[in-house]
Each structure stands twice: as structure tokens, then as C-alpha cells.
Amino acid sequence: MQPIKKHRGVVAPLHRENIDTDQIIPKQHLKRIERTGFGQFLFFDWRYHPDGRDREDFVLNQADYRNATILVAGKNFGCGSSREHAAWALGEFGFRVILAPSFADIFRNNAGNNGLLVIELPEAIIQRVADNADQHRPYHLSVDLEAQVIADDFGLSEKFEVDPFRRHRLLNGLDEIGMTLAHEADIARYESLHSS
Amino acid sequence: MSTPQTLFEKVWDAHVVRAAEGEPTLLYIDLHLVHEVTSPQAFEGLRLAGRKVRRTDLTFATIDHNVPTTADERFVIKDQIAAQQIATLRKNCEASGIPLFDIGSGRQGIVHVIGPELGLTQPGKTIVCGDSHTSTHGAFGALAFGIGTSEVEHVLATQCVSQQKPRSMRISVTGTLPEGTTSKDLILDIIRRLGTDGGTGYVIEYAGQAVRELSMEERMTVCNMSIECGARAGMIAPDDTTFKYLEGRPYVPQRAAWEEAVVRWRNLTTDEGASFDREITLDGTKLEPIVTWGTNPGMSVPVTTAVPDPQDARDASERAAMLAALEYMGLQPGTRIEDVTLDRVFIGSCTNGRIEDLRAAARVIRGHKVHSGVDVLVVPGSEAVKQAAEREGLDRIFKAAGAQWREPGCSMCLGMNPDILAPKQRCASTSNRNFEGRQGRDGRTHLVSPATAAAAAVAGHFVDVRGWEYRS
Numbered sequence: 001m002q003p004i005k006k007h008r009g010v011v012a013p014l015h016r017e018n019i020d021t022d023q024i025i026p027k028q029h030l031k032r033i034e035r036t037g038f039g040q041f042l043f044f045d046w047r048y049h050p051d052g053r054d055r056e057d058f059v060l061n062q063a064d065y066r067n068a069t070i071l072v073a074g075k076n077f078g079c080g081s082s083r084e085h086a087a088w089a090l091g092e093f094g095f096r097v098i099l100a101p102s103f104a105d106i107f108r109n110n111a112g113n114n115g116l117l118v119i120e121l122p123e124a125i126i127q128r129v130a131d132n133a134d135q136h137r138p139y140h141l142s143v144d145l146e147a148q149v150i151a152d153d154f155g156l157s158e159k160f161e162v163d164p165f166r167r168h169r170l171l172n173g174l175d176e177i178g179m180t181l182a183h184e185a186d187i188a189r190y191e192s193l194h195s196s
Numbered sequence: 197m198s199t200p201q202t203l204f205e206k207v208w209d210a211h212v213v214r215a216a217e218g219e220p221t222l223l224y225i226d227l228h229l230v231h232e233v234t235s236p237q238a239f240e241g242l243r244l245a246g247r248k249v250r251r252t253d254l255t256f257a258t259i260d261h262n263v264p265t266t267a268d269e270r271f272v273i274k275d276q277i278a279a280q281q282i283a284t285l286r287k288n289c290e291a292s293g294i295p296l297f298d299i300g301s302g303r304q305g306i307v308h309v310i311g312p313e314l315g316l317t318q319p320g321k322t323i324v325c326g327d328s329h330t331s332t333h334g335a336f337g338a339l340a341f342g343i344g345t346s347e348v349e350h351v352l353a354t355q356c357v358s359q360q361k362p363r364s365m366r367i368s369v370t371g372t373l374p375e376g377t378t379s380k381d382l383i384l385d386i387i388r389r390l391g392t393d394g395g396t397g398y399v400i401e402y403a404g405q406a407v408r409e410l411s412m413e414e415r416m417t418v419c420n421m422s423i424e425c426g427a428r429a430g431m432i433a434p435d436d437t438t439f440k441y442l443e444g445r446p447y448v449p450q451r452a453a454w455e456e457a458v459v460r461w462r463n464l465t466t467d468e469g470a471s472f473d474r475e476i477t478l479d480g481t482k483l484e485p486i487v488t489w490g491t492n493p494g495m496s497v498p499v500t501t502a503v504p505d506p507q508d509a510r511d512a513s514e515r516a517a518m519l520a521a522l523e524y525m526g527l528q529p530g531t532r533i534e535d536v537t538l539d540r541v542f543i544g545s546c547t548n549g550r551i552e553d554l555r556a557a558a559r560v561i562r563g564h565k566v567h568s569g570v571d572v573l574v575v576p577g578s579e580a581v582k583q584a585a586e587r588e589g590l591d592r593i594f595k596a597a598g599a600q601w602r603e604p605g606c607s608m609c610l611g612m613n614p615d616i617l618a619p620k621q622r623c624a625s626t627s628n629r630n631f632e633g634r635q636g637r638d639g640r641t642h643l644v645s646p647a648t649a650a651a652a653a654v655a656g657h658f659v660d661v662r663g664w665e666y667r668s
Contacts, residue, residue, distance in 0.1 A: 015516075016517075016520075017513055017517055018392055018393070018492050018517070020492070020629075020631045022610075022629070022631040022632070022633060022634050023631065023632060023633070026633050026637070027610050027611060027612045027634075028611075028612070030233050030261075030612065031233070031262065031275070031277040031278050031280075031281050031612070032277065032281075033236035033237070033240070033280060033281055033284045034236075034237065034240075035237045035240075035241075045632065045633050045637055050619070050637065050638075074513065075393060076392060076393035076396070076426065079392060079393065079426060079492075080328065080423075080629060080631060081327075081328050081610075081629075082234065082326060082327055082328040082342040082343060082344055083233075083234065083344075084234065084237075084326075084344035084345040084346060087344070102393060102396065104393070104396060104426055105362075105396060105397060105426070105428055106328060106342055106343065106344060109343070109344055109346075109347060110344035110345075110346065110347075113344065113346035113347065114346065163360070164218050165218060165219050165220055176346070176350055176358060177245070177247070177349065177350050177353050177354060179358075180222060180350065180353075180354045180356055180358060181353070181354060183213070183214050183222060186213050186214040186222065187213055187222075187224075187354060187355065187356060190213045190224050191224075191355075194224070
């Protein structure tokens with residue numbers, strides 16, 4: 001997993017609540033057996049016309065946002081299906097950070113397991129970031145996971161909370177399975193006590 | 197006297213492998229269900245790291261998401277990418293020694309239908325699967341939740357998941373549900389009240405007289421859709437209904453071991469005086485049949501009412517969401533739900549693809565004809581459900597009415613197989629998600645109970661099934 005400590009990038013706004021994983025990557029693109037190749041299908045129905053042409057009204061098809069690495073969206077981002085393909089598609093497109101007032105539980109785990117930092121902030125701050133991303137094109141944000149602060153070039157500076165264990169893993173790019181296997185003795189003890 | 201505990205706490209505590217300050221809990225998993233879509237990358241990850249499946253005796257696989265539902269195509273899959281994904285699961289199961297309930301085995305089906313019907317799902321177990329509707333299994337008093345593919349790999353390698361302990365909520369439903377309403381209406385009503393994120397971070401226990409009176413199939417429908425209000429899991433305390441359903445199923449303990457298990461399972465209830473982080477009480481006697489009108493499962497109204505007006509939204513963001521949903525669904529505010537006409541009806545899925553669901557739909561359709569403008573697909577949840585339905589003659593009722601009787605799988609719930617809506621087609625569906633494009637790009641999904649779906653199939657538009665003319 002690629003570590004993330006400090007990141008500065010362009011912000012793309014998605015003015016929508018409850019963005020579900022069916023929108024992030026529709027089902028017809030879940031049939032691959034690899035972890036790669038999903039970025040091209042990100043937000044497929046919003047991004048392309050049925051004939052395959054780009055939809056120019058979609059934010060990620062606009063020149064100022066094509067290279068965005070930070071996404072800002074409405075509450076309950078990533079609800080619905082458990083498909084990790086959503087996190088893979090976002091990462092492969094180039095996103096490293098997602099900001100929203102809230103995230104769905106499974107998506108939050110999937111993001112964390114793929115080096116994607118999700119930051120929960122109050123609705124008013126999210127709205128301000130999204131408005132800035134509309135107005136100042138391109139709008140850059142600096143994210144510092146060590147200091148737990150986001151800042152822009154216009155005076156915005158906000159502290160954010162993040163689960164300490166997840167922060168540790170993201171800062172160091174740690175593989176969760178390796179960490180769990182370090183507790184092999186605990187697992188073996190549980191198994192010996194519960195073998196039927 | 198020990199501190200009173202909730203059902204959730206009892207199951208959680210019994211599975212803690214390691215709990216350390218500032219770290220998520222390592223929780224042991226008793227049953228890991230695997231399907232073709234969310235597992236290939238997990239097996240590949242294991243291989244690359246030189247790791248093995250730790251407990252092949254606690255891991256079971258089936259094929260459900262991709263499988264076509266026509267008798268000829270299910271064995272010769274035309275979609276080459278889907279066929280490769282299925283072939284990969286077979287290879288992975290074979291190589292690692294995981295039992296696979298393959299197509300044609302008599303035990304294949306939607307993962308959340310076969311777990312319970314084989315008796316793999318049992319009270320007090322921790323159950324995971326790379327599928328959000330794993331919450332279904334909570335109907336047996338198990339702690340069951342969906343996980344992503346990295347977590348699937350984690351469970352394959354360690355038989356544990358690493359989890360922050362969720363908060364607890366109890367939803368008590370008083371009274372008896374009125375005739376003509378179902379547990380599908382109940383859970384849609386709960387999601388409508390709670391919102392699609394009202395359960396985020398919680399495990400919900402459903403309790404109260406109305407819940408106690410539900411059959412196992414009905415309880416599974418409720419727990420299945422817990423994820424649609426964001427909950428980590430839904431749970432219902434096991435009781436005689438649970439034990440009666442499970443007794444004699446292939447994977448449950450037999451004879452003396454069964455008796456011992458039942459004694460143990462009877463303790464899996466919330467103790468008197470145990471406290472929840474949130475408690476909600478609903479009057480079950482007031483429930484009406486519910487129909488979704490929008491693009492998430494929380495956007496619903498009683499069948500007797502009309503499409504809501506964005507003018508009545510609580511705030512600007514809700515108004516924007518309502519306008520976008522109405523635009524996508526091709527609906528006008530104020531249109532009576534009973535005036536909404538349909539092109540398709542889908543009866544099936546892990547929410548409502550069990551034998552009781554098919555019986556409920558067949559009871560409504562019997563002696564009637566499907567409306568000439570409506571294409572009706574009935575997809576049993578498993579090969580066992582299909583066989584049981586055919587023994588009872590339900591297939592003949594559906595076919596005589598003009599509905600299509602198909603082979604088991606997830607089918608049009610998510611349209612990963614050839615069963616999809618054409619753009620702008622409107623569908624009454626017994627499934628769980630009405631997201632944009634869920635059943636096919638630009639397709640319009642209305643979530644309903646099997647009885648309401650069957651009545652709509654006959655009428656060609658939504659009707660209040662409480663006034664249905666049943667024929668014998």
C-alpha cells in the first residue's frame with residue numbers, strides 16, 4: 001500500500017449526497033479478475049454518454065478538474081454495495097483524498113485498505129471547500145495527515161479527526177494482513193479454546 | 197450479577213481474539229461465504245504473498261452474481277469476462293480446498309439464500325462475505341456483515357476481521373402487522389424514517405411483538421436491508437421460529453449436539469436492563485404497503501399516497517436530491533402511486549427470492565393473467581428454492597399467468613447477468629436497491645414486497661394489495 005503523509009492536489013467537487021458505489025462503478029465493470037483496469041470506468045454513467053462520448057457537463061471531464069487528486073462530495077459517500085472496485089477505480093483515476101460530511105462504513109474500510117484517505121468534516125466546511133473548487137479553477141488543497149490539517153491558499157485551515165490506527169497504517173503504508181499475522185499466537189489461542 | 201448485555205455484545209464478546217487500546221478489535225469469523233465477483237483479487241493477493249487459506253472448513257463458495265437465469269445459458273455463459281470470473285472461482289476453490297456449491301449441484305444459489313437453507317447460518321456465529329447484504333444472516337441471531345475484497349483476503353489468511361466496535365440500536369415494533377403488509381414494507385418504512393445513513397456505525401437489533409411474529413424468511417428480508425439505512429448489521433434474537441427453521445438442515449448439529457446447541461442459543465437474547473446507544477419504537481399496526489419512488493431505498497411512500505413534492509423538502513440539499521430523483525425516474529410530484537404504470541416486474545433476489553416470497557407472489561397471481569404490457573421475471577433464490585417451488589406447483593401458477601420462470605441467481609437485482617432493464621423501462625422489483633442504473637442504465641426501479649409486485653404485474657400499475665381479489 002502506498003503511504004500518504006502530505007498531499008497537495010487539485011480538488012474536484014461533486015455536489016451530491018448519498019453517492020452510492022453503483023454510481024462510482026456500475027456493475028457491468030465488476031467482472032475483471034485483476035485489481036487494476038477500473039479507473040476508466042469511474043462514475044461511468046455520469047462521465048460518458050451511452051455512445052461512449054464524454055459528457056461535458058460532468059466535472060471530471062472539464063479541463064480544470066481532469067487532474068484532480070482530491071474529491072469533495074456530499075454526505076454518506078460510498079453507500080450501498082461492498083464492491084472494493086469503487087475504491088480501486090477512485091485510486092486508479094488518481095484520487096488520494098476524499099472529503100465528505102460522512103462516509104458509509106464498508107467504503108471507509110475499503111478506502112483505508114487501498115491507501116485512500118477519507119476525511120470527515122462538518123457540512124459547512126465541506127460546502128466551503130466545494131464552493132472554492134467551483135470558483136477558483138484549479139483549486140488546490142494541501143492535506144497533512146501527520147498534523148491532521150487541510151489548508152488552501154486562501155486562508156482556509158481546518159483540523160480533522162482520523163482513527164489513530166488507520167492514520168498509522170496510511171502514514172506507513174502498512175498491509176493489514178501482515179499486522180494481524182503478527183498476532184498469530186492470539187489467533188491460535190482463540191482457536192484452541194474454541195475447537196469443537 | 198453480571199452487567200446486562202445486548203444480543204450484539206454477547207456475540208461480539210465471544211469472538212474477540214485481541215483487543216488493545218487504540219487499535220481495532222480482532223474478531224474471529226465462524227463462517228466466510230465467498231462468491232465470484234469479490235473474491236478473485238483476494239485469492240490472487242494470497243498467492244502473491246505466499247499465504248494459504250487458514251480455515252477451509254469455515255469457508256464456503258457459490259456462484260450467484262454473474263450466472264444467467266435461462267436453462268441453456270447458465271451452463272454455457274456467453275459473456276466471456278463473466279465466464280472467466282466464474283472459472284477463476286472454480287480454480288481458486290479447487291486449489292485451496294474450499295467447498296463450492298456449483299451451478300447444477302442442487303445447492304447453488306444466492307449466497308444469502310443458501311447459507312440459511314443449508315444450516316451454515318446459525319445463531320451466535322460471526323459471518324462475513326464480500327457482499328453488503330450479508331446482514332441477512334443476522335435474522336438468526338448471528339453477527340453478519342459485508343466486507344470488501346481486501347478484507348476477504350484478510351479473512352482467508354487469518355480467519356479474523358479487524359473491526360472498530362459498532363454502536364448499538366434497538367428498533368422495537370409493537371403490535372401485529374396488518375393483513376396485506378409484509379416485512380418488506382416494514383423495513384422500507386424503517387429506512388424511510390431513519391434515512392439511508394441513519395444506521396451508519398450501528399448494529400441494529402429488531403425486536404417487539406411484530407418482529408417476533410415474523411417467519412424466518414420475513415426476518416431475513418428485514419435484516420437483509422439493514423445495510424440500506426447504513427447499518428453494519430441487523431440482528432434478531434433466535435427463538436423457537438429460528439430453531440424450527442434450522443432443525444434437520446444439512447450443516448446444523450445433529451441429535452444430542454442439536455439439543456445442546458438449542459440450549460446455548462436460547463441465551464442469545466438481550467438481557468433485561470441492557471442499554472443501547474439508540475432506541476426507536478414503531479407502531480406496527482399502522483404499517484401500509486410501501487413503494488419507493490426515487491433513487492435510494494429511503495425515498496418511499498405508502499402505496500395509497502402520491503409522489504412527493506420537492507417543495508416540501510426539509511432543506512436545499514434534500515430538495516436537490518428529490519429533483520434529481522424525479523427527473524431520473526420520469527415522475528411528476530403529486531402523481532398517485534396507483535397511477536404509475538409498469539413495463540417490467542422482477543420477483544427474486546437475496547431480499548425476496550425465498551420460498552415464502554414466491555408463495556406470496558403466487559397467491560396473488562393465481563387465476564389471474566399478467567398484464568399485456570408487463571414482462572414478468574420470477575427468479576428463485578436458489579436451486580433448492582426452485583425445486584421446492586416446483587414441487588408445490590408455483591412454477592405452473594406463474595407460467596399459466598404469463599410470467600417467466602427462471603433459474604436461480606442474483607439476476608435483475610443488479611443486472612450483472614443478461615437480465616437488465618432497457619433505458620427508461622419502469623420496473624416493480626422485490627430487490628433491495630433502486631439506485632440509478634442499478635437494474636440497467638437509465639432503468640427505473642421501484643422497490644416493493646412480493647405481493648405488491650405480483651399485484652402490479654397483473655394490474656399493469658401499482659395497486660393496494662390489501663384489496664386484492666384472490667382466486668383459487
